[in-house]
Amino acid sequence: MTGAAVRRLAEIAAPERVLTDPERLAGYARDESPGPPLPPDVAVLVRSAEEVAAVLRLARDERVPVTPRGLGTGLAGGAIAAQGGILLSTELMNEEPQVDPDNLVITTRPGVTTDRVRRAAAEHGLYYPVDPASLEDCSIGGNIATNAGGARAFKYGVTTQYLRGIEAVTPAGDIIRYGGRIHKNVTGYDLCAALAGSEGTLAVVTEAVFRLLPLPAHRVDLLIPFDRIAQGVELILRVVRDARLLPAVVEFIERGGIRACNTVLGSGLPFPDAEVQVLIELEGNDRDQVLADTVHLGEMAMKLGASEPLVADNPTDQARIWHARRELAKTLKKLYSEVAAEDIVVPIAQLPATVAFIAELARRHKLTVIPFGHIGDGNIHVDVCREGDRADWLRGSEAFFEELIGFVLGRGGQVTAEHGIGLKKTRWMKRAVGPAELEVMRALKHAWDPDGILNPGKVLPD
Numbered sequence: 001m002t003g004a005a006v007r008r009l010a011e012i013a014a015p016e017r018v019l020t021d022p023e024r025l026a027g028y029a030r031d032e033s034p035g036p037p038l039p040p041d042v043a044v045l046v047r048s049a050e051e052v053a054a055v056l057r058l059a060r061d062e063r064v065p066v067t068p069r070g071l072g073t074g075l076a077g078g079a080i081a082a083q084g085g086i087l088l089s090t091e092l093m094n095e096e097p098q099v100d101p102d103n104l105v106i107t108t109r110p111g112v113t114t115d116r117v118r119r120a121a122a123e124h125g126l127y128y129p130v131d132p133a134s135l136e137d138c139s140i141g142g143n144i145a146t147n148a149g150g151a152r153a154f155k156y157g158v159t160t161q162y163l164r165g166i167e168a169v170t171p172a173g174d175i176i177r178y179g180g181r182i183h184k185n186v187t188g189y190d191l192c193a194a195l196a197g198s199e200g201t202l203a204v205v206t207e208a209v210f211r212l213l214p215l216p217a218h219r220v221d222l223l224i225p226f227d228r229i230a231q232g233v234e235l236i237l238r239v240v241r242d243a244r245l246l247p248a249v250v251e252f253i254e255r256g257g258i259r260a261c262n263t264v265l266g267s268g269l270p271f272p273d274a275e276v277q278v279l280i281e282l283e284g285n286d287r288d289q290v291l292a293d294t295v296h297l298g299e300m301a302m303k304l305g306a307s308e309p310l311v312a313d314n315p316t317d318q319a320r321i322w323h324a325r326r327e328l329a330k331t332l333k334k335l336y337s338e339v340a341a342e343d344i345v346v347p348i349a350q351l352p353a354t355v356a357f358i359a360e361l362a363r364r365h366k367l368t369v370i371p372f373g374h375i376g377d378g379n380i381h382v383d384v385c386r387e388g389d390r391a392d393w394l395r396g397s398e399a400f401f402e403e404l405i406g407f408v409l410g411r412g413g414q415v416t417a418e419h420g421i422g423l424k425k426t427r428w429m430k431r432a433v434g435p436a437e438l439e440v441m442r443a444l445k446h447a448w449d450p451d452g453i454l455n456p457g458k459v460l461p462d
Contacts (some may be wrong), residue, residue, distance in 0.1 A: 057173035070139030076422025110141025147197035165209030226276035250279035250376025346413035
């Protein structure tokens with residue numbers, strides 16, 4: 001970038017919010033995905049939609065790429081300045097969320113963490129159920145960019161199902177607003193849905209309105225141990241098809257993940273020798289019904305060979321379980337020198353074959369592979385952990401994932417359920433999406449961003 005352009009950025013924002021020092025830019029050169037650092041030429045920490053608009057107009061005039069970024073917790077390289085230019089950070093757009101209990105909505109800025117949104121809603125007896133594992137660290141803007149889901153997506157769905165209104169800035173520098181504090185809206189094309197999951201390639205979100213729900217009065221978590229993964233998967237299939245049960249959470253943690261949590265966190269998860277633990281959360285407003293469903297589920301599990309489950313019906317036990325689950329991905333990175341992670345999704349009927357294939361692939365490639373995650377909706381996180389020589393691990397993990405992606409696509413699945421494509425997975429897009437569909441996506445991108453300045457190199461392959 002030219003010195004004149006950097007000076008114009010300082011006029012738009014403020015000199016202290018325009019970063020050019022290499023040491024400070026290094027903090028924006030990565031997200032949580034593996035790969036080399038890619039620092040921007042300059043980072044701008046914006047505070048308003050008007051500042052975002054001015055930055056984008058400058059970038060368009062200068063033909064400089066712009067990479068939007070929230071809090072940098074993404075796992076696919078979506079917030080890395082792959083082509084240099086301007087990194088536009090919304091981290092300072094983090095004013096307190098505003099709850100409107102009469103209309104069951106909350107209005108928030110993109111730099112606010114998901115946990116702050118959830119806590120603000122809970123103060124009014126309301127519930128924002130989108131629940132990524134990194135909710136204490138990730139931003140709402142990033143959640144919209146990837147259409148985040150998380151543990152409770154099995155029952156409640158993903159971000160776009162709660163997004164009711166949006167303010168965003170187009171690459172041309174126009175501020176657009178769509179929707180609001182209304183719960184039904186078919187006025188023209190749904191711009192909320194268009195931007196949810198677009199990974200910052202179409203516009204920069206500067207404010208959002210989300211639907212809230214009444215907060216359930218009672219919650220019980222069951223941690224169910226099995227000696228064989230196949231038993232745990234069978235329980236999951238029975239639970240998701242059970243007409244009586246509608247769990248909020250259906251998760252699993254394999255033995256390697258259990259041991260990692262107990263080693264690194266000292267969390268003392270029970271059943272350390274179990275091959276797999278299935279985590280199921282039941283909730284509702286009728287305490288007796290929740291307890292009756294708990295008994296029903298426990299009996300179902302034990303008929304399949306489970307040991308007696310841990311029933312966590314108090315905040316202390318629930319916090320212990322959820323701390324381990326939420327920290328699992330970070331725990332693996334502390335325990336192993338490197339971790340390569342993907343988040344595949346398959347039809348639920350394909351879960352038994354997929355789990356078995358992952359185990360067989362790991363044995364064949366002699367890799368430490370730890371699967372875990374939101375298995376109730378077919379979403380499995382697959383982490384390949386490095387042990388030994390790095391070059392061998394890189395070759396092995398690359399071959400592992402290439403085979404796994406082929407298997408998943410062949411079974412009607414997809415390459416990502418919630419992490420997004422970003423920079424990291426564009427190599428698989430031509431396998432995952434047909435040529436006609438890719439052309440439609442390219443046409444959509446061109447309509448929003450004809451100059452190609454917004455988050456280039458992400459989502460769409462060359």
